[in-house]
Amino acid sequence: MREDDLNILLVDDNPADSRLVCEMLKECGGRVGKVERAARLDDALKMLWDDSFDVVLLDVNLPDSGGLEGLEKISGRYPETAVILLTGVDDESLAVQALRQNACDYLVKGRIDPGLLGRSIRYAIGRKQAEDVLRRDKETLEALVTARTRELLSAQKELESARRLSDIGTLAATVAHELRNPLAAIAMAAFNIKRKAADPLLDRHFRNIDKKIGESNQIINNLLFYSRLKPPQYELIDLKGLLEECVNTARTISAGNNRVALELHVPKQLSVEADPLQMREVCSNILGNACDAVSAVRGGRISVRAEQAGSSVAVRFEDNGPGIPAELTPKIFEPFFTTKAKGTGLGLYVCKQILDLHGGGIAVGAAKGRGTAVTVTLPGKRER
Amino acid sequence: MIKKRILVIDDDEEFGDELAEFLRAEGYLADSAADSAAGLALAGGKDYDIFLLDYKMAELTGLDLLRGIKKKCPSSAVFIISGRPGIAALLEKETVYGEVSGVIEKPFDPPEFLKMIRAL
Numbered sequence: 001m002r003e004d005d006l007n008i009l010l011v012d013d014n015p016a017d018s019r020l021v022c023e024m025l026k027e028c029g030g031r032v033g034k035v036e037r038a039a040r041l042d043d044a045l046k047m048l049w050d051d052s053f054d055v056v057l058l059d060v061n062l063p064d065s066g067g068l069e070g071l072e073k074i075s076g077r078y079p080e081t082a083v084i085l086l087t088g089v090d091d092e093s094l095a096v097q098a099l100r101q102n103a104c105d106y107l108v109k110g111r112i113d114p115g116l117l118g119r120s121i122r123y124a125i126g127r128k129q130a131e132d133v134l135r136r137d138k139e140t141l142e143a144l145v146t147a148r149t150r151e152l153l154s155a156q157k158e159l160e161s162a163r164r165l166s167d168i169g170t171l172a173a174t175v176a177h178e179l180r181n182p183l184a185a186i187a188m189a190a191f192n193i194k195r196k197a198a199d200p201l202l203d204r205h206f207r208n209i210d211k212k213i214g215e216s217n218q219i220i221n222n223l224l225f226y227s228r229l230k231p232p233q234y235e236l237i238d239l240k241g242l243l244e245e246c247v248n249t250a251r252t253i254s255a256g257n258n259r260v261a262l263e264l265h266v267p268k269q270l271s272v273e274a275d276p277l278q279m280r281e282v283c284s285n286i287l288g289n290a291c292d293a294v295s296a297v298r299g300g301r302i303s304v305r306a307e308q309a310g311s312s313v314a315v316r317f318e319d320n321g322p323g324i325p326a327e328l329t330p331k332i333f334e335p336f337f338t339t340k341a342k343g344t345g346l347g348l349y350v351c352k353q354i355l356d357l358h359g360g361g362i363a364v365g366a367a368k369g370r371g372t373a374v375t376v377t378l379p380g381k382r383e384r
Numbered sequence: 385m386i387k388k389r390i391l392v393i394d395d396d397e398e399f400g401d402e403l404a405e406f407l408r409a410e411g412y413l414a415d416s417a418a419d420s421a422a423g424l425a426l427a428g429g430k431d432y433d434i435f436l437l438d439y440k441m442a443e444l445t446g447l448d449l450l451r452g453i454k455k456k457c458p459s460s461a462v463f464i465i466s467g468r469p470g471i472a473a474l475l476e477k478e479t480v481y482g483e484v485s486g487v488i489e490k491p492f493d494p495p496e497f498l499k500m501i502r503a504l
Contacts, residue, residue, distance in 0.1 A: 172469075173468075173469050176467065176468075176469050177466075177467045177468045177469070178467075179467070180467025180468075180489070180490040180491055181396045181399065181438075181467045181490060182396070182399075183467075183490065183491040184396075184399055184465075184467065184490035184491040184492065185396055185398045185399035185402055186491070187491045187492070187493075187494070188399060188402035188403050188406060188494065189398070189402045191402075191406060191494040192402055192405050192406055192409070195406075195409060213491055217491055224469050228469075
């Protein structure tokens with residue numbers, strides 16, 4: 001038996017008819033290989049389940065099925081198997097219906113000869129092969145269409161998000177400009193009153209005004225960075241100078257009612273290649289968070305420690321505030337996530353974006369004892 | 385010592401007013417103008433040593449004003465004061481960055497600002 005010989009299942013309950021068809025199959029000139037026989041539809045279905053057949057020759061009248069029931073069941077479950085119906089009576093309307101229901105041919109027993117049977121089998125196989133090719137093409141096409149649709153959807157999504165960001169960017173730039181002008185006037189006016197009043201009792205109020213102006217400006221900066229994060233403009237930065245500047249600003253801001261001890265440990269000549277504006281944004285955000293965290297703590301303490309760590313530089317910001325609950329840590333880098341009553345929820349998100357752009361990183365964890373530790377790492381020298 | 389003359393041109397009138405007062409208190413002769421026309425008119429009348437310009441104003445941008453002032457008073461120092469994001473990059477793009485003595489971003493710390501002016 002050659003590999004491409006056809007496996008044929010003959011389903012007929014009449015032994016004489018069955019034998020006759022078997023004889024004809026031997027003489028039909030087709031590539032007939034194994035021929036198995038069944039007398040009932042149930043047996044036939046079992047055999048089809050166990051084994052694969054290319055062609056089923058199916059008698060219309062079986063003890064456990066009549067009419068087109070057998071055809072329906074077989075071609076429903078095994079659409080790739082060719083079914084040729086055999087019948088004792090020539091019934092035109094049944095024949096038409098059978099062909100409509102996917103039968104490959106309809107043969108009247110008394111009129112079959114080996115030649116006709118062989119031809120019918122060849123056509124049936126040809127038809128199934130053509131159907132198979134069509135089905136595979138259809139599947140390929142469907143997969144292609146699905147993939148393209150998915151690509152299209154994701155492109156559309158990206159476009160929408162880009163458009164949204166660009167709208168936010170325009171809005172942020174407008175808001176920044178419109179708000180910074182009055183903020184500058186307020187700051188100037190407050191300074192002039194302070195000078196005229198020359199009253200130390202008013203100092204606290206002016207500090208509060210300055211603090212709020214600083215906070216408002218930070219909100220504007222975060223919005224700007226969120227919507228228009230540009231590739232870093234690399235410069236060699238003296239980290240000590242930059243951190244001192246940021247810590248001093250934080251000191252002024254936190255010099256209110258509550259005393260906060262702010263300490264900075266940076267070795268001299270620690271430099272990084274980074275965007276100075278973006279680095280200032282990162283440090284002021286982290287320090288701002290730390291100041292907020294210790295604002296309700298007696299003996300609030302914030303320490304900033306920078307050091308060379310291999311080829312990179314690490315800056316660790318620690319505070320002794322209440323710390324971040326463990327279940328919230330996965331969310332803190334999400335945009336607009338905040339636990340504060342005020343704040344945009346953009347600070348840490350912007351920090352992470354900036355550090356990603358620099359090829360660095362940011363990690364938030366628990367400080368020794370209690371509080372929060374934020375570690376920022378930056379590559380010391382940029383790879384070119 | 386001769387007091388330096390400063391002209392603030394900013395369409396935020398209250399800001400110009402407060403800044404000029406601050407500068408007078410610091411020993412300068414300071415005026416303020418709330419639009420470019422008034423500013424240019426003042427600039428034509430007196431010799432100002434320092435100009436503080438807002439970048440964006442209704443009729444002229446700070447850039448046009450900068451060019452007009454540089455024509456009238458070539459030896460004066462000009463600072464751009466702006467709340468506009470990325471102002472330094474913009475000036476660089478317009479190739480006038482070299483002509484300004486400094487860019488100050490709003491809002492600013494008055495004592496820090498004063499250091500810049502004094503450094504002239």
